[in-house]
Amino acid sequence: MGHQLSLYDQFFKVQEKLGERLNPARWDGSFNARECSFHQLAPYVGKLKSGMVRVLLEEFTKEADVVLDPFCGSGVVPLEAALLNRDAIGNDLNLYAYVLTMGKLFPPRSLEEAVRRARDVVERVETEAKREDLSGVPKWVREFFHPRTLRETLSAFRILRKQKDYFLLACLLGILHHVRPGFLSYPASHLTPYLRKKIYPRDSYPQMYEYRDLRSRLLAKVERAFSRPPAMQSFLRAHRQVYQENAMSLPLRAREIDAIISSPPYFGALDYGRDNRLRLWFLGLENYKELDKILTADDTVYLPQMKECLAEMIRVLRPDGYCVLILGDVHRNGRVRKTAEIICDLAGRTQIGERDGWVYSFKTYAILTDEIPDERRSRRNTKTTKNERILIMKKSPLSRA
């Protein structure tokens, strides 16, 4: 009899092979000038690199597969999946994530159509904005804008929300705040909403505090959004679906998914509501704290909720389907929480019995490490991650129920 590898050895063999194929050099460097420009509609904390997602999709899925990201954030995975002719399903409980992903997956068919739609909205805004009443707008929101710009912005959001025009909503969210002139706010940061009044005081930079018209900025944004559009015909052929549900209970049938690629929330590391509070306010969510309470993050709920999410992932995945999770370590109070190892352990202990009489669980194939250079991190010197780990698992039968 030939030499047989023990399970432990097999794990390392697979890990070694995958490690070679999934060499981070394949997604080195910036993808900003190479990726589909829809990826850049608006920023998102913890956004994945599209180049890495493309490599994972090419390795673990094939054309026409149904790919799910149950925590899709800005929608990098579903957008890349649709670009590669996979059927794409995204889900995120955060309203901002939902709108942004809808915008990317259901764009206008052409730049001409996008510009026509944007012009229609701008024309309405220019007649309706003066009727916008600012007295009900909270002070912290008013502080970001010139009153006339704020009226136009409010009016545009009102119209686009009513029309459910997610693409233009995503464009508008993308130009809401920044220090640059092409944006609507007074000088502020782009990723998260902080005014930059100390660096750019009004006395020294009066032009940064003048009225900023919505028309030129929205139209320029739409042009930028279409600078590298997808090959529309094949993109629109892919089945695309976005949900705004809790990943603990997905509106999907058992076994309808071929592969899951996702970056779940890290152990108590980020506040998706707080970080997006200004964008959420314009989308109608006035109390971002309520959202942060229901997202899976807090230490006390993280493990039990992630266990339910993992059970749900097993349920919707077909047997032998891959589940690839991108996770980071969290440094806090002098402790390092290795989220990938924690989730890997939790996944191995999550089991569900299925109709075919078998009990299924996740079997881990590999945990690979990608070191993130400082410039790619969303927040530096904070409790967020330095290493990104790629946890590769497969839905496997354990035993007869």
Ligand SMILES: C[S@@+](CC[C@H](N)C(=O)[O-])C[C@H]1O[C@@H](n2cnc3c(N)ncnc32)[C@H](O)[C@@H]1O
């Ligand atoms: C690491 S981020 C995903 C980032 C995404 N991969 C991207 O490239 O933009 C994790 C996401 O999980 C979402 N989330 C947290 N708890 C959730 C839950 N219980 N159900 C659904 N989504 C949740 C957050 O809103 C956040 O967008």
